Amino acid sequence: MSGEQHPLAIAIKPLLDAVGGSAVEVAEARPDDVLLEWDGSPAVAVRLPGLESALDRLLADVKRQFGGGELSELDRAGKQRVVALLEERGAFTVRHGVETVAAALGVSRFTVYNYLNRQQANGKQD
Template sequence: MPTLLPATDARFQSVEDLHRVLEPVMRAIAAAVGPHCEVVLHDLSSRDLDHSIYAIVNGHVSGRSVGGPSTNLGFEVLRDESADHDAFGYRGRTVDGRELVSSSVYYRDPAGRILAALCINVDLTPMQSALNAIAALSPAPQAEAEEPKEVVGPDITRVLDDMISEAIASIGKPTPDMGKSDRIEVLRLLESRGAFHIKRAADRVSARLGVSRVTVYGYLDEVRRG
């Protein structure tokens, strides 16, 4: 059995125990940063990522509430619990296109299994509006935008659809023009991001690629064997 790397030295018996410790911290972070800062505690103990949000402050940032879904990162993390998945200051975006800067810290139970995640998402829209106003007065070369690592949305199917769209776009050709190798590459990208942990993912992928559900599962078997 692999040695589990703790995201933090503290271990908790339950999400309820963790929430008692983090609830005032969540409120403090949101109050200090402002209304454009969302702070979320995800319950990952049941592995029900369609309804993982245990507590949330400033949920208007992503349009989510208690009982809402995780993101593509949640699915990726649970594919390999042995790794240290803490991440700080990475780029993300909402499903309606607003850019975020985010951080995530993962907590474990006494057995070392991932129990929960504390996630902070800061909407950059107010800052970008101010920068755009300044740039209009004093034009300067714009730095190339970093590719978002996380997609945040109130509905897990919208997150999945966005993941599928990104995978298809990366191939660089319309789906009717794709060959088998192109479609397999789409599935490889989706599998690497944990998309097939989402319910009915195969149905949505088959509809977008214009192939049968059986074909999708056949391609997925090839990806997992390879």
């Protein structure tokens, strides 16, 4: 956003950064942007990211949670925890999710499916 930012835009910046969104001027809002009001007047428009970048954001977030290093350098247990966390967050509902995660972990798709199957089997035993 150009010029002085509205207090609402400043307040929601950490949230937008976390989800990959951005604040735009109300005058530049597109029909698919979310218009936020402040005291009954339009204050800021929020542009949410497309699904195509969702998996990249999930992987970047998990990478930060696991110390910021390459996920492929994690041990087997670490990779299994990554897969479990990504499944909880819906990473495998995205097209090519398994292939993308497998590449990030430095394992085969078959290995990712094994981790998912093992996790599901352990969940049924609880």
